[in-house]
Amino acid sequence: MSILPSPPRWIAADWGTSNLRVRAVGPGGQVLAEAESEEGMGSLAPEAFEPALLRLVGPWLGPGVTPVLAAGMVGARQGWVEAPYRAVPCAPLAAGGLVRAPARDPRIAVFIAPGLSQAKPADVMRGEETQIAGALALHPDFDGVFCLPGTHSKWARVSAGEVVGFQTYMTGELFALLSRQSVLRHSLGGEETDEAAFDEALSDALSRPERGAAKLFSIRAESLLTGLAPAAARGRLSGLLIGMELAGARPWWLGQRVMLIGSPGLCAAYARALAAQGNPAETLPAAACSLAGLATLLPGIEP
Amino acid sequence: MSILPSPPRWIAADWGTSNLRVRAVGPGGQVLAEAESEEGMGSLAPEAFEPALLRLVGPWLGPGVTPVLAAGMVGARQGWVEAPYRAVPCAPLAAGGLVRAPARDPRIAVFIAPGLSQAKPADVMRGEETQIAGALALHPDFDGVFCLPGTHSKWARVSAGEVVGFQTYMTGELFALLSRQSVLRHSLGGEETDEAAFDEALSDALSRPERGAAKLFSIRAESLLTGLAPAAARGRLSGLLIGMELAGARPWWLGQRVMLIGSPGLCAAYARALAAQGNPAETLPAAACSLAGLATLLPGIEP
Structure with missing residues (x-):
């Protein structure tokens, strides 16, 4: 029972x-x-x-x-x-x-x-398609781009209720690997993120994305040479990786209506990054979208 | 005895x-x-x-x-x-x-x-400073840039026997993490590298480095959708990461005399990449350079 x-x-x-x-x-x-x-x-x-x-x-x-x-x-x-x-x-x-x-x-x-x-x-x-379906169930007239940040971030363009194209970035997985298993793990530690360091790294990576790869090790070097604080190191790594994603995804958000779907913390970081580029992205919670998306399937399985 | x-x-x-x-x-x-x-x-x-x-x-x-x-x-x-x-x-x-x-x-x-x-x-x-010292002992008049590919690749500009500046890329560590621990590990496998896939990914990453982050996941997607061969996947990952390094390091090699110091396989990949960009880099074996470098210290410790 x-x-x-x-x-x-x-x-x-x-x-x-x-x-x-x-x-x-x-x-x-x-x-x-x-x-x-x-x-x-x-x-x-x-x-x-x-x-x-x-x-x-x-x-x-x-x-x-x-x-x-x-x-x-x-x-x-x-x-x-x-x-x-x-x-x-x-x-x-x-x-x-x-x-x-x-x-x-x-x-x-x-x-x-x-x-x-x-x-x-x-x-x-x-999985993300279900969240997108839910977001569309909640906002049936949405026309624009969904960004679903996460282990594998997705950018999806939606028009007239259809997904017309999408692109994946391994940003979350890269952050997890670099922060926990690379030499940078010695410099991070803790869960705090310095927002000023995030903003600066983000802006750096967006304006000169080709330098992103060179900037990663600077986190370790500054931590050794000048005692870069763990929260600043964390902010810089996050800003660099999200900045490299945003640089690659520029056509997906520049001048586009963007709706973020994800966990509150991650959406806040992306919203902050997009706002700094003049894009006032909206945010929807992933759990609600997923539920709403699955609910759209219910009529199809009922006798 | x-x-x-x-x-x-x-x-x-x-x-x-x-x-x-x-x-x-x-x-x-x-x-x-x-x-x-x-x-x-x-x-x-x-x-x-x-x-x-x-x-x-x-x-x-x-x-x-x-x-x-x-x-x-x-x-x-x-x-x-x-x-x-x-x-x-x-x-x-x-x-x-x-x-x-x-x-x-x-x-x-x-x-x-x-x-x-x-x-x-x-x-x-x-460690790399010792290999550079050895390379200079073997080529005392060298004026140019040493590239030491590896876990943490180093680019070092040398003039009049002094290292005047250098820059580190985490390319080797990224390759190890992505090929062994990320979702891409399912698509690689084996030790073979397809050179055509390497060349194409390298050229892509060099000409549009901001898209490098977006291209990583394509390895997994093509392997799922069209059965991308493991050797091609490996070549593409290697080409993308080395390409992103070379894009960031462009001022270090464009129009510069470059000498590679490292393991034969890695030096060959970098030499191939640089040659495709018109730079005929020379190569020195790391082990010989390290020995020659340490040997320069011998007079200093002997009574």
């Missing part, structure tokens, strides 16, 4: 490489409960997905069948079941692309949303 | 973060024996340096005192003993800067060569 007052109408799952986040959704669309674990796609063999899901959602289930809508790397080739990419230009999500995942437990019916692919330049996304 | 026909006149040590390489040198400068281990500075507490050295050179020692000249991270603050940086402009090495390392074994007298620092832009090197 469900530990909730009544079982959810459906369950939303954001299932990435490192994490699984689930939400029990009530008949009016309200979130009844949330749970998460570190059982991401990267750590699971195909037969381990169902047990990982049930560990989180099992207590919510009632006697009937509860639909589970999932987005993210769970649909990759190494995931639970492959949900083949849909090629842009196309709407970010379409019920027709859903793939049913094999499950033994009769209480769940699991559907996985496919990602998007672009032939030239080659690019792919899994 | 030495296992060599006669004990060495001195011992040369390249002691970096990850490795220790030693050579026994005879009275005529000839190498009598070589050895190496993975007991680099990064894995040793201060009191562990002497035993690590003796494990390699112990069998070579005779009854008298053998001088050991060491260069590299062994002289860092976290090393055996700190050999404070010498500030450029200055000759790459000077006997006056040597620091004696404390050793209990009376059969060795260990001296550590200091690295170089630059105040603005902040930069440091440890």
Whole structure:
């Protein structure tokens, strides 16, 4: 029996490489409960997905069948079941692309949303398309560019409800590798970020992006020679990497209406960077967009 | 008793973060024996340096005192003993800067060569100054730029026997992190490098360095969508990163006489890249330069 007052109408799952986040959704669309674990796609063999899901959602289930809508790397080739990419230009999500995942437990019916692919330049996304669909559900007339900062930042141009093109930057992954595993880790430390150092590095990288690669080691050198503070080192690394991304992505934001979708901290950093370039980007929370995106798929799976 | 026909006149040590390489040198400068281990500075507490050295050179020692000249991270603050940086402009090495390392074994007298620092832009090197000194010993009239590709590539301008400025790029460390630990690791694999992919990525990154950050993820995307071969993926990553370095370092090589010092494979990649830009860089082997550099210090420590 469900530990909730009544079982959810459906369950939303954001299932990435490192994490699984689930939400029990009530008949009016309200979130009844949330749970998460570190059982991401990267750590699971195909037969381990169902047990990982049930560990989180099992207590919510009632006697009937509860639909589970999932987005993210769970649909990759190494995931639970492959949900083949849909090629842009196309709407970010379409019920027709859903793939049913094999499950033994009769209480769940699991559907996985496919990602998007672009032939030239080659690019792919899994999970962000669902957030874009949600953002469009919340702002149906939006025409412009979504920026989804993260491990692999995505810039996506949307027109008339379709994703017409997108581009990926490995900024978040580079920051994680450089701050935790490179020689720069000795100079960072702590979680604080000096905003002045961020702004200066950002502006440097934007105006002379070809020098970005040369500036990285200066963080270590200044820390050795003049005791650069860890928060300043962190701010500079973040500013350099985001600045290099923004320099490459200039056509995606210069003179464009930009909407950021992501975690509050990361969106704030990108918004600060874009504002310094004269672009007043708006921000939407990733979790709400993801839920709204999965909700658009619900009519397609109901009898 | 030495296992060599006669004990060495001195011992040369390249002691970096990850490795220790030693050579026994005879009275005529000839190498009598070589050895190496993975007991680099990064894995040793201060009191562990002497035993690590003796494990390699112990069998070579005779009854008298053998001088050991060491260069590299062994002289860092976290090393055996700190050999404070010498500030450029200055000759790459000077006997006056040597620091004696404390050793209990009376059969060795260990001296550590200091690295170089630059105040603005902040930069440091440890080990490369010794290779530069060796290159200058082999080519006393050289006036131009040394490029030492590696984990942290160095570009150093030398004039009238002095290093007048230098700049560090984290290209090798970025390649190692991205190829082994990022999402791109799934697309590389093997050790083969496709030269056409290298050339194309290099030329892309050089002509539009601001797009380099955007091109990294294309390696993963093409591997997923069109089955990009691992050797092509490896060539492209290498070409992109070296291209971004060369774009930033353009003033260091454009119209300059460039001499590469490093491992044969890495020097070949840089020479290929520079040749494509019309610069016929020469190449010197790192090991010979390091030995020749340390040898210049010998007169300074002899009574």
